[in-house]
Amino acid sequence: MLLKNVKVLRPKTTKIQKRNGIGYVYRVIGKSYKKKKYTVENRKLIGKMIDEEWMIPNEYFEQYYPDVCGEQVMLAYK
Numbered sequence: 001m002l003l004k005n006v007k008v009l010r011p012k013t014t015k016i017q018k019r020n021g022i023g024y025v026y027r028v029i030g031k032s033y034k035k036k037k038y039t040v041e042n043r044k045l046i047g048k049m050i051d052e053e054w055m056i057p058n059e060y061f062e063q064y065y066p067d068v069c070g071e072q073v074m075l076a077y078k
Helices: 057-062
Strands: 007-011 015-019 023-031 039-049 053-056
Touching: 023 057, 039 057
Parallel strands: none
Antiparallel strands: 007 053, 015 023, 023 039, 039 053
């Protein structure tokens, strides 16, 4: 569930995957090796992009980035 009234700067260590023109922000939490001799990243969805640098976080964002300072958090929709 997205936190609709909050927007934060996208952390630099995340990856963006676009689907249907919408950018989704993922945190890589590990890698696994497949029997066909390639690796796959294990990722967790942490939010959705608004523009090039701002994103709307979901409930997993706080789990992986608890130390996001108050200056980065901004009320998007008043």
